């Protein structure tokens with residue numbers, strides 16, 4: 001494992017010139033390892049296993065994934081139809097995060113212009129995401145500082161939305177980093193995020209490296225922690241935001257939103273415009289990934305549920321716009337609960 005990585009500057013996804021280099025998020029926090037991908041089957045498998053995950057990081061992966069497919073096509077003599085089919089497999093490897101398809105679609109029209117054109121555009125997807133995260137951090141911290149009077153702040157978050165989930169810095173975790181940098185933060189409550197523990201494995205790892213005070217709690221403890229008055233604001237990310245502001249994010253997010261509404265504290269979503277999908281009218285239209293039930297029945301291969309039990313493993317839920325106090329984007333803050341949604345006239 002690398003010595004003391006600068007986690008805020010970590011890049012989950014990089015292009016080496018002939019391969020896609022991914023931080024293998026399945027083995028964190030025990031080990032910081034990388035996977036170099038030169039093969040579409042390997043890439044699709046890595047996306048499905050969550051070697052790389054988080055909506056914006058998947059967007060960058062999708063964009064560079066086209067380059068991976070082009071190089072493999074050249075090596076193995078594929079025709080254009082085989083290349084397009086391979087690109088489609090990358091695009092649909094996971095269904096909920098709209099950024100994956102968005103990243104692929106952004107570079108796909110450039111295939112005919114050659115590899116350099118594709119990787120240049122993918123590089124722009126990456127750099128734009130870092131810039132968007134920095135802007136979201138500032139907008140989100142401004143909004144929270146205006147709306148919440150208690151100092152210092154206690155913030156709850158769910159899943160991982162940091163450098164690992166993006167091209168760098170983070171969406172919701174970027175807002176938290178900015179609050180910390182401004183000296184406004186007392187404590188982060190990081191939901192562990194069952195069943196794959198992105199909160200305890202990845203968010204806590206990022207927070208620990210940044211020296212940000214945090215506590216990891218079971219997902220089932222979030223509502224009571226909020227209702228007991230231990231949290232001032234919740235900030236989460238998003239995988240897809242419908243035109244009416246309904247927001248899909250990691251399973252467990254809507255429970256946090258309901259608890260915030262009952263406690264009268266703000267529930268904030270931080271996401272770039274690349275996560276907003278005007279083609280999806282409402283939350284009901286967002287495809288929710290149903291993962292293998294074994295992920296909730298076992299841990300590290302050891303069965304935790306009785307042999308006869310069946311698993312049910314939706315990876316995301318949808319928080320209705322009416323429960324979202326603020327939607328922080330790189331261009332500013334919308335307030336869906338007050339009817340201010342991403343696309344004017346959205347359903």
Ligand SMILES: CSC[C@@H](O)[C@@H](O)C(=O)COP(=O)(O)O
Nearest residue numbers: 053054055159161165237238250
């Ligand atoms: C900035 S990341 C936003 C979301 O993608 C994140 O909160 C999330 O739900 C990730 O889910 P995952 O299944 O780990 O890809």
